[in-house]
Amino acid sequence: MVMTEMACDPPALMDQDTWLASFLTSRPVAALDGDTLTLTADEVTITLLDREVADPDRPLEGTRWVAEGLVEGDAVSSVPDGVRPPTMVFDGGQVMVDTSCNTGSAGYEVAGNEITFAPLALTLIDCDYSIEAQVTPVLDGTATYEIEAGVLTITNDAAGLVLRAEE
Numbered sequence: 001m002v003m004t005e006m007a008c009d010p011p012a013l014m015d016q017d018t019w020l021a022s023f024l025t026s027r028p029v030a031a032l033d034g035d036t037l038t039l040t041a042d043e044v045t046i047t048l049l050d051r052e053v054a055d056p057d058r059p060l061e062g063t064r065w066v067a068e069g070l071v072e073g074d075a076v077s078s079v080p081d082g083v084r085p086p087t088m089v090f091d092g093g094q095v096m097v098d099t100s101c102n103t104g105s106a107g108y109e110v111a112g113n114e115i116t117f118a119p120l121a122l123t124l125i126d127c128d129y130s131i132e133a134q135v136t137p138v139l140d141g142t143a144t145y146e147i148e149a150g151v152l153t154i155t156n157d158a159a160g161l162v163l164r165a166e167e
Contacts, residue, residue: 001025023041023044023046026041028046029041037050051149058147060090061090062089062091063089063152064088064165065087065152065164066163068162069162070135070160070162071160072158072159076162079131083129084098084130087163090108093107094106094108095107097120097135097139099130099132100135101132103122105120106139113146114142114143115144115145115154116142117139117140138155138161143155143156150164151163
């Protein structure tokens with residue numbers, strides 16, 4: 001088994017890592033039953049459920065998406081503390097948007113993994129500090145999107161948003 005040589009902190013994480021590596025190299029018996037994989041070695045059994053069954057992809061439409069990451073090029077930063085996170089709700093060809101300052105909507109069309117946004121209409125509130133300038137370029141023209149479980153990632157050129165489904 002190939003692993004990095006980094007020590008985990010706290011030490012209990014390193015103990016877990018060592019235990020799992022030992023288990024996996026002990027040649028456990030694997031059994032696949034539908035969406036469930038069971039690994040057994042000695043008196044230990046690990047049961048794994050397919051991610052898509054355990055945590056299915058949320059639908060684009062009808063879900064309230066809350067931004068937690070701002071993408072600029074290859075970097076993703078968190079929404080700054082003290083800033084209301086941007087939100088989006090896609091429904092019936094209209095997306096309702098809260099940019100962290102202004103609110104508004106735009107029409108949209110989905111084709112494959114692309115969303116094409118009509119021009120965004122926003123209120124014109126002057127805010128002391130917001131991240132609106134990082135949100136609006138993502139909703140301009142055609143963007144690509146991906147949903148994995150409860151995370152929606154939308155990218156448009158070098159700008160993007162990472163949003164989590166509100167449960």
